[in-house]
Amino acid sequence: xxxxxxxxxxxxxxxxxxxxxxxxxxxxxxxxxxxxxxxxxxxxxxxxxxxxxxxxxxxxxxxxxxxxxxxxxxxxxxxxxxxxxxxxxxxxxxxxxxxxxxxxxxxxxxxxxxxxxxxxxxxxxxxxxxxxxxxxxxxxxxxxxxxxxxxxxxxxxxxxxxxxxxxxxxxxxxxxxxxxxxxxxxxxxxxxxxxxxxxxxxxxxxxxxxxxxxxxxxxxxxxxxxxxxxxxxxxxxxxxxxxxxxxxxxxxxxxxxxxxxxxxxxxxxxxxxxxxxxxxxxxxxxxxxxxxxxxxxxxxxxxxxxxxxxxxxxxxxxxxxxxxxxxxxxxx
Numbered sequence: 001x002x003x004x005x006x007x008x009x010x011x012x013x014x015x016x017x018x019x020x021x022x023x024x025x026x027x028x029x030x031x032x033x034x035x036x037x038x039x040x041x042x043x044x045x046x047x048x049x050x051x052x053x054x055x056x057x058x059x060x061x062x063x064x065x066x067x068x069x070x071x072x073x074x075x076x077x078x079x080x081x082x083x084x085x086x087x088x089x090x091x092x093x094x095x096x097x098x099x100x101x102x103x104x105x106x107x108x109x110x111x112x113x114x115x116x117x118x119x120x121x122x123x124x125x126x127x128x129x130x131x132x133x134x135x136x137x138x139x140x141x142x143x144x145x146x147x148x149x150x151x152x153x154x155x156x157x158x159x160x161x162x163x164x165x166x167x168x169x170x171x172x173x174x175x176x177x178x179x180x181x182x183x184x185x186x187x188x189x190x191x192x193x194x195x196x197x198x199x200x201x202x203x204x205x206x207x208x209x210x211x212x213x214x215x216x217x218x219x220x221x222x223x224x225x226x227x228x229x230x231x232x233x234x235x236x237x238x239x240x241x242x243x244x245x246x247x248x249x250x251x252x253x254x255x256x257x258x259x260x261x262x263x264x265x266x267x268x269x270x271x272x273x274x275x276x277x278x279x280x281x282x283x284x285x286x287x288x289x290x291x292x293x294x295x296x297x298x299x300x301x302x303x304x305x306x307x308x309x310x311x312x313x314x315x316x317x318x319x320x321x322x323x324x325x326x327x328x329x330x331x332x
Contacts (some may be wrong), residue, residue, distance in 0.1 A: 003305060005235075008032045008242040015039045015082045017052070017069050017115065018089035019062075022192040022199075023131070023184075025054035026230045027086060027237060028062055038062040041069065041078060041089070043264070048091065049193035053330040069111040075118035084241050085128045087115060090164065093198035094135065094289050097157035099179040108160035109167075116171045116179075124177055128168060129240045134294055136162040144297040147183075147250055154268065154289045165250060174247040180246040182236055185254050185296055189230030189316060190323035194331040202264060203226060206320055209268045209275030218282045218290070221262025226255040226295035229316035232309040239305040246304060254296030255309050267314065271321045 014031055018024045020039030031038050040062055044050040055062060067074045069089045081087065090108050091097065097104035112130075119126050135158035136151045153159045167180040188202040197204035208215045236253050240246045258269075262277070269275045282290060301307055311319075324331060 003239055003242050005238045005242050009084070009238065010035045011037070012083040013037045013039070013081055014084045014086065015041060016086045016088060017041045020044060020050035020052060020054055020064070022049055022052055022054075022089065022156050023187060023230060023233055024086065024088045025051075025090075025191050026189070026198065027234045028055060030234050030238065032058045032061050037103060039078065039082070040064045041067050041265050043068040043089070047193070047196065047198070049199060051169060051191070051193065051330070054191045055328070062207070067206065070106060070114055072114050072118065075114050076122055079115070079123045079126065082123060082126050082227050085115070085119070085126055086237055086241070087112070087128055087130045087168075090131070090161065091157065092133070094155045096198060097155050097160070098285070098289065099289035101156040104156050104160050108157070108164045112164040112167045114275045115171065116167055116177065119177050120171065120175050124175065126177065127241055128179040129237055130165055130168045130179060130181040131237070132165045133158070133161045134180040134183060134185045134296065136165065136183060137294070139291045140294050143293060144254070144295050145252065146297040147252055147300055154291055169248055178247045180240050180248070181250045182240055182301070183250060183252050183296070184228070185228045185294070186225050186232060187230055187233050188227055191230070194324065201261070202268075203320070205265050205271070206324060207267050207332070209265075209272040209323070210324060212274040213266055215275060215277045216280045217262055217265065217277050218280060218286060220279060221260060221265070223261050223290070224258040224293040224295060225264070226258045227264070227313060227316070228253060228255055228309055229311035229319070232311050235310070236301065236307050239307050243305060252296040253301065254298045255313070256295075256298070257313065258293070258295035259313060267317055268321070271317050300314065
């Protein structure tokens with residue numbers, strides 16, 4: 001039986017941490033369409049992706065609270081009365097996590113405990129959906145990667161996201177706070193930050209190509225990745241929230257159609273009509289944490305919810321490029 005997302009979320013109170021960021025703001029747009037009462041919580045820390053333009057068109061229909069998820073008293077207040085929490089706040093930079101591991105620890109571990117403790121004390125009936133990451137697995141021992149694959153992160157960020165995820169599962173199992181985690185892969189699309197390449201390379205390639213620049217490709221570019229367009233990821237998040245069958249479980253999200261890094265850039269250049277590339281050797285700091293090929297088996301999640309990605313890779317690229325060509329001054 002298909003899950004009626006709109007019926008479950010309509011008129012519900014929903015909190016989105018990291019809600020001014022890429023995925024969170026796209027989720028907010030969808031929930032507003034459903035008639036949800038949306039509270040966006042975001043710290044707007046520089047370089048993390050929060051952008052008030054991301055809620056252009058719905059700003060008057062959501063509540064926005066500029067707050068840090070590490071703030072215990074603040075979270076104690078904000079979680080009260082929420083039916084659902086989409087916990088998307090966190091850092092994604094592999095390089096930054098190695099250069100500044102303590103900040104990564106604070107945001108990806110302490111903040112998760114702060115939110116969960118706030119819920120335990122003030123709203124134990126809430127349902128939480130956490131956004132995990134493919135980085136938790138490290139280098140793939142087999143492909144496609146399923147949820148039984150060992151988790152051997154190659155960087156601090158992967159370790160801290162792994163811990164953040166399991167805090168949620170622990171609180172589900174011990175305290176009955178309904179929680180699930182989706183391990184996301186390379187999400188792309190509109191509303192992504194475009195100031196640096198630390199949160200994923202595809203959107204940075206889009207910026208470089210739009211500007212007609214030469215893009216450096218590490219190695220031979222044959223490393224394979226799977227990509228999900230942001231609308232499909234939002235579908236997955238909502239489906240995970242809308243059924244209690246997901247409680248206490250972790251799921252991979254993927255596309256089933258891996259593309260090499262080099263072919264990704266060639267596709268972007270084809271859509272933008274500009275840009276070029278050059279193959280270069282891996283820098284030492286990046287080579288040590290490079291995971292090689294990664295693509296996910298998402299059949300476990302599909303079997304529970306019926307979710308499948310709907311947006312073709314090239315269609316998603318065209319939508320992404322058009323968005324930034326129109327709105328580049330809001331993101332550059």
